Amino acid sequence: MFKSHRAVVFAGALAVAAVASAAAMGGERYGLGQTASPELIAGWDIDVRPDGQGLPPGQGTAAGGEAVFVEQCAACHGEFGEAVGRYPVLIGGNDSLASTDPVKTVGSYWPYASTLWDYIHRAMPFGDAQSLSVDETYAITAYVLYLNDLVAEDFVLDRNSLPKVAMPNRDGFTAEDPRPDTPVDEPCVSDCKTEAKVMFKAKRLDVTPERESD
């Protein structure tokens, strides 16, 4: 009796161990969560890739997008994408990336037109995200590309033409991370330099917000 009880306990322990190790290897599942239906996924699956995957049927032109842009976007970005205040500028900056003041815009910097469609559709207009229709999104995207002289006013932007829009800075990025790119030798600890001269002082700029008690 005593012996069989211990045998049962031992067998039970083995079974628990088997379940745990199988789960760790991904062979055993916890049975949590429900199957996500295609309809459920479709409502949230809004991302678009550079190859066009995710772009829905629909279309728009810059000519059609101008009015929508002026109504939905110009309050922050300006009527021509020149920006209001500190909101993002959408045009210009060509040949500025190697200068002392790079201006990173859709035309000068963005490598893929798909990113523009994806971002407008998911996050714009600021404060009323995902309110634009598919056709409005195509039209606004076309208008912004047109403002950057990347498509003609009557160019029809759709799921087939958008991935083919040539973005000027397409080859301006390197995917590989070259770091570490600074010396990693055993560092000097004594008499490392003869002079430590102050080159910049933050107080001279005087842009630090004052504290309440200052």
Place this chain on the structure above:
Amino acid sequence: MGTRVNRRAFLRGGAALTAGVAAGAAGGRIVRADSAAGQPPNVPDWSRYLGSGVDAAPYGTPSPYESEVVRRNVPWLTATPESSVNFTPLQDLHGFVTPNGLCFERHHGGVAEVDPADHRLVIHGLVEKPLVFTVDDIRRFPPVSRFYFLECAANGGMEWHGAQLNSCQYTHGMVHCVQWTGVPLKTLLAEAGLKPKAKWLLAEGADAAGMTRSVPLDKALDDCLVAYSQNGERLRPEQGYPLRLLVPGWEGNMWIKWLRRIEVGDMPWHTREETSKYTDVMADGKARQFTWAMDAKSVITDPCPEKPMRRQGYHPITGLAWSGRGAIKRVDVSVDGGKNWHAARLDTPVLAKCLTRFYLDWNWSGEEVLLESRAMDETGYVQPSIVELRKVRGENSIYHNNSIQTWLVNASGEVENVQIS
């Protein structure tokens, strides 16, 4: 008797409150008119009269005397506070854990106020079985708790052209460190079953920015977590309540808050946040795109511009060091602008991808000094100077400024952010 005590306590409490309000208008800090009344040999009020009961503060808050220990933002930095950042007051913190209410915030569409009952996490794409989880489902998986720092890639981004913000909070406060609790992402991916072509994930937030970042599968299967708690309590709304993706050691923008969807794919998505933002423009105009890891970095948090020297003599220099590539191995401190370095004492525990507190005993003679700290991690990496960083990257990369910080302490004890040769 009891009534009399209570009434006296109430009257005195009212007087204190009035003084506090008056002082608050002056500077936000409670300043007592007659502070000596609370000092020995006098018996202070709090030693005589009853304090508040256990029902007064169901969720406690810091002492009113610590009201200056708050997150702060730089209004001119961004167009709107909903798409902006504030900063952790590193200069006022001790140890390596950041209190939940002081963890810096970076939002792109404001704080999503998510009802957990309606929140879902969907995993789909190149998986055997697309799944949708409730928050309760996620909490039923075997949990793990881990300390990790979280640093914005743009921490220190204002300092590339020269010393700009005269504040430890503003130069280094886009970092925090808490104990996270959640479920390994690989557990969730195994539940859905990865297809052979799976190489990348897209993580998406439920906020009004629909924040999205591509994450390589290797990292997802290595140490990523889906967290629901920080420092023992549920995530704060501003930190992604009810679910947040953790990408330990990598730039904070990838730690998708209000996580609602993970799509498995075979290539990166090149979202706005990984093309037009969070890419590093070099001097020649070319940009590094996928620079995810946060390299080793450190900063002295006391003294610093907010913590001036008040007297000569003994003062323990203290600060924080961290590396996204592993554990901190050593921190050196210099008091002469990098001519000579002294090994600091690392407070334990020293954990990988976590803030590490360091100390150096110091006696200030009252002379002008240049303070610096230099971190090294277990990979052998050495924190560079800003001069070395500019030499290879120019001044326009905005992100990944992990350079050595210099504080100038002048003869009157004031501390200033400077950059040196």
